[in-house]
Amino acid sequence: MYSEKVMDHFTNPRNVGEIEGANAIGLVGNARCGDIMKMYLQIEDGVVKDAKFKTFGCGAAVATSSMATELVKGKTVDDALKVTNTAVAEALDGLPPIKMHCSNLAEEAIRAAIENYKAGIGEGAAQNSCPGCCNKCADIYRVEE
Amino acid sequence: MADRFIYLDHAATTAVHPAVFEKMAPYFHGYYGNPSSVYSIARATKQAIDQAREDVAAAFGASAKEIYFTGSGTEADNWAIKGAAFAAAAGGKGKHIITSAIEHHAVLETCEWLEKQGFRVTYLPVDEYGMVSLVDLQRAMRDDTALVSVMAANNEIGTIQPIQEIGRIARERGAVFHTDAVQAAGTLALDVARQNIDLMSISAHKFYGPKGVGALYVRAGTRIERFMHGGGQERGRRAGTENVAGIVGLAEALKLAVAGMDETNARLSALRDRTISAVLAAVPHARLNGHPTQRLPNNASFAFRYIEGESLLLMLDMKGIGASSGSACTSGSLDPSHVLLAIGLPHEIAHGSLRITFGTDNTQEDADRLVEALPPIVGRLRDMSPLYEDFVKGGEGGEKHV
Numbered sequence: 001m002y003s004e005k006v007m008d009h010f011t012n013p014r015n016v017g018e019i020e021g022a023n024a025i026g027l028v029g030n031a032r033c034g035d036i037m038k039m040y041l042q043i044e045d046g047v048v049k050d051a052k053f054k055t056f057g058c059g060a061a062v063a064t065s066s067m068a069t070e071l072v073k074g075k076t077v078d079d080a081l082k083v084t085n086t087a088v089a090e091a092l093d094g095l096p097p098i099k100m101h102c103s104n105l106a107e108e109a110i111r112a113a114i115e116n117y118k119a120g121i122g123e124g125a126a127q128n129s130c131p132g133c134c135n136k137c138a139d140i141y142r143v144e145e
Numbered sequence: 146m147a148d149r150f151i152y153l154d155h156a157a158t159t160a161v162h163p164a165v166f167e168k169m170a171p172y173f174h175g176y177y178g179n180p181s182s183v184y185s186i187a188r189a190t191k192q193a194i195d196q197a198r199e200d201v202a203a204a205f206g207a208s209a210k211e212i213y214f215t216g217s218g219t220e221a222d223n224w225a226i227k228g229a230a231f232a233a234a235a236g237g238k239g240k241h242i243i244t245s246a247i248e249h250h251a252v253l254e255t256c257e258w259l260e261k262q263g264f265r266v267t268y269l270p271v272d273e274y275g276m277v278s279l280v281d282l283q284r285a286m287r288d289d290t291a292l293v294s295v296m297a298a299n300n301e302i303g304t305i306q307p308i309q310e311i312g313r314i315a316r317e318r319g320a321v322f323h324t325d326a327v328q329a330a331g332t333l334a335l336d337v338a339r340q341n342i343d344l345m346s347i348s349a350h351k352f353y354g355p356k357g358v359g360a361l362y363v364r365a366g367t368r369i370e371r372f373m374h375g376g377g378q379e380r381g382r383r384a385g386t387e388n389v390a391g392i393v394g395l396a397e398a399l400k401l402a403v404a405g406m407d408e409t410n411a412r413l414s415a416l417r418d419r420t421i422s423a424v425l426a427a428v429p430h431a432r433l434n435g436h437p438t439q440r441l442p443n444n445a446s447f448a449f450r451y452i453e454g455e456s457l458l459l460m461l462d463m464k465g466i467g468a469s470s471g472s473a474c475t476s477g478s479l480d481p482s483h484v485l486l487a488i489g490l491p492h493e494i495a496h497g498s499l500r501i502t503f504g505t506d507n508t509q510e511d512a513d514r515l516v517e518a519l520p521p522i523v524g525r526l527r528d529m530s531p532l533y534e535d536f537v538k539g540g541e542g543g544e545k546h547v
Binding site: 016018035038058061062 | 451452454455456459463472481492493528529530531532534
C-alpha cells in the first residue's frame, strides 16, 4: 500500500528530534484524529538552516514529516512556503488517497512554523494546533485539486 | 527476518486446517455436480451437505433442519437481523431492536440501515471492560421489542457477554435473540438450548475453515423473512447454488475445533495470560483492553499511550510479526475503533491499540518474540512522538491514567 520511498522515510526518518532554541516552531494536527506534527526550523538570514520534527501518527504521517523537513532545508523562507502537500507526496512517489491528509498536515506544519517565525515568538506560540478537527488540512488538498 | 513470519492475527482469519482442505478437495473436481440434480455425482454432493448440516447442528445442540449455510458471517448477521425485524413487523410484534455499542459492523450497519426503514434501535452501552449490563437490557426491553442482538464475544477486545442471561431476558419479553458468534464459534462451548439462542451467526474462516462460507442457526418456529430470493436451496430460505466444498470445509473445521477445544483453550489462555503480564511489565504506559477474565482464550488487546497503531503494526511487520490495531489509520476513517471508544478510551489512547490473537500454530517462542520486539518499537515511536515529549516535560495530559 505504501511506496518504497514512503517505507524508507518511515523506517529511517530524516531529521527526527528537536532544535534547542529553534526560532520557528509549528504544531499541527490533533491527537483525536490520530496525528500531530511538530516542526522545528532554525531560520538564519531568511534561509532554513536546519529542520527537525516530532510526529505522532501513522506511517504516512512520519514519512511526510521526514520528507517535508528534507524539502525545506536550505530553502529561503519564501521558497519553503511554496512546498505544497502535493510536492511532499510526489517526492515520496505518491501516497494512498486516504493518506493525502498526512501530506496536508506536513504543508500545514511548514506554514505554521514560518508564521511562528514571522511573529517572532518561538516556543511561546507552539501551541497553535487544531483544538478539534477543522478540516483545514483537508481544504488545502481540495484547493490544490 | 530469517525466522518464519509470526502470525498473531487469528481473529482476522485463520489458515485452513490441512485435514479440512483434504476433505474439501473432492468437491472441486470429482463431485462437482449441482446438489439439486439427480445423477450420482450430484447425489454425492447433496449427501455431503446433509452430513455437514448434521455435524454443525451437533456442535451446537441444534437439529439439522435449523442450520442454514450462507456466504459469510456478515451475510448470516444481515439475514438474521433484517429477516427477524421484517418478519416481526409484518406479524405486528413491533419495530424496536436492541443491540450493543460494540457489535461488529455487520450488525451495527444493518441496524443503522433498519433505522432508515422505520425501525427503532437501542444501542446498549458497555462498561470499561466491554460488558453489556443485564440491568440496562431489562430497562431497554419494551413491549414492541422484536429482536435483541448481542455478540457472544467481541472481535477486538475479546470480552465474552453473558448471552445465556441476555437470551433469557429476551425470551421472557417475547423477543427473538440473535447472537453474532463469529468470534466465539469453535472457541467457546455454544449450546443453543441452554443459552436461549434463537438465531446465531458463524463464519468458517475464523476456525480454520475456508473463507466465503458461514451459517445461520434458526431455532425451529422463529419467524424470519428469507434474504436471498431465487431457487429452492436451503429449504427455500437461502437461494443460490450451494458452496459444496465450503460447506463441507466449514463442518469439518467446526468438528475439529470442538473436539480440540478444551486442550487448545487451556494452552492458548495460558499463553495469553503470560503474554499479557509480560507486555504490561515490559512496556510502560500500557493497558489491557477488555475483561481481565471473561475474555476469549486467544485475545490480548493493548493500548500504548503516545503512539499510533499503524506505525506500530508496520514496525512489527518489519520484525516478521503480523498483528492488528483499532487506530483510525487502520480503520479507514478519522475515528479509532468504535469498540475502544465505547469502553471509554479517549481517542488518542485508542489510536495506540494493538490486538494480538493467538492460534493453534503459535508457541511460547512466538509470544517471546513479540515481547522482545515490542519495547524497542514502542520506545522508538515514543521518541518520535510530540505527545510523549509533552509527557516527559510534565506537560498537559502527562499525569492522566493509562
